[in-house]
Amino acid sequence: MTVHEEPEAPGAFRAIDGMGWVREPLDDAVTGRRQVIAPPAAATLGTPAHRDAKAAQRAEMDTPGTVYMMGDNPALPKMPERPTLEDFYRLRFDDFSVSHMLQSARLARQKGLDEKVVLACLLHDIAVPGLLRSDHGYWGAQLVAPYVDEEVAWAIEKHEALRYFADESVGYSYPKEYIAFFGEDYDPPEYIHREHESARKHRWYMTSRLITLNDMYSFDPDARVDFEEFGDIVGRHFRQPAEGLGFDGSPVAHMWRTMIWPNNFL
Numbered sequence: 001m002t003v004h005e006e007p008e009a010p011g012a013f014r015a016i017d018g019m020g021w022v023r024e025p026l027d028d029a030v031t032g033r034r035q036v037i038a039p040p041a042a043a044t045l046g047t048p049a050h051r052d053a054k055a056a057q058r059a060e061m062d063t064p065g066t067v068y069m070m071g072d073n074p075a076l077p078k079m080p081e082r083p084t085l086e087d088f089y090r091l092r093f094d095d096f097s098v099s100h101m102l103q104s105a106r107l108a109r110q111k112g113l114d115e116k117v118v119l120a121c122l123l124h125d126i127a128v129p130g131l132l133r134s135d136h137g138y139w140g141a142q143l144v145a146p147y148v149d150e151e152v153a154w155a156i157e158k159h160e161a162l163r164y165f166a167d168e169s170v171g172y173s174y175p176k177e178y179i180a181f182f183g184e185d186y187d188p189p190e191y192i193h194r195e196h197e198s199a200r201k202h203r204w205y206m207t208s209r210l211i212t213l214n215d216m217y218s219f220d221p222d223a224r225v226d227f228e229e230f231g232d233i234v235g236r237h238f239r240q241p242a243e244g245l246g247f248d249g250s251p252v253a254h255m256w257r258t259m260i261w262p263n264n265f266l
């Protein structure tokens with residue numbers, strides 16, 4: 001399906017074939033060019049948009065003065081030159097996800113849990129609003145690994161598997177939401193079963209289990225929690241690079257840059 005809508009400020013985006021967008025030039029555009037955004041393969045594989053959007057984008061590129069989007073997308077807030085963790089929470093992630101992570105961190109803090117656990121809760125779903133949903137625990141752990149204690153990254157990674165398995169000894173049951181989300185007969189894949197079994201025997205098991213425990217109660221749509229509330233814990237336990245996240249040459253810097261410029265063609 002082709003949607004032809006008149007561009008309107010401030011975004012001035014026109015959808016092409018369901019997924020894929022053209023930003024029409026506005027007065028504020030530096031180059032005055034039309035810019036085409038191609039969604040990443042991970043977002044469209046397995047859907048009609050994967051094939052259709054590509055063909056539509058190529059057709060758009062035939063219009064003179066059209067280029068692919070590279071660099072700052074004017075529809076997104078501009079990131080500072082040296083972005084901090086808080087900048088990503090403020091300028092990139094959606095309110096629902098941020099609120100969920102902050103509520104979960106607040107809950108952990110109210111229970112008097114170790115600061116490392118509070119930080120793990122604050123970061124546990126970081127991949128979902130910024131990068132990818134699928135395997136989000138693994139992506140999230142990798143994103144933060146160079147900047148946090150090894151135990152924190154480990155706990156974030158393993159929450160991916162632990163959420164599917166009850167541990168009644170600490171009061172964690174299989175989330176009711178998952179029955180609605182995935183159906184009552186959902187059985188996670190074999191690798192998730194194996195991950196759960198080995199995580200249970202690990203010395204940091206409870207750190208990851210505590211993420212799942214503070215996760216399930218943290219979806220209050222009316223809750224208001226500010227990132228500032230955790231400024232002290234982030235300051236003590238998140239090694240913010242002086243060059244900014246994305247520019248410190250770490251093995252994961254590219255992942256942060258992808259969240260700064262998520263629409264870059266290459």
Ligand SMILES: [Fe+2]
Nearest residue numbers: 124125136159
């Ligand atoms: Fe999660």
Ligand SMILES: [Fe+2]
Nearest residue numbers: 100124125215
């Ligand atoms: Fe969560």
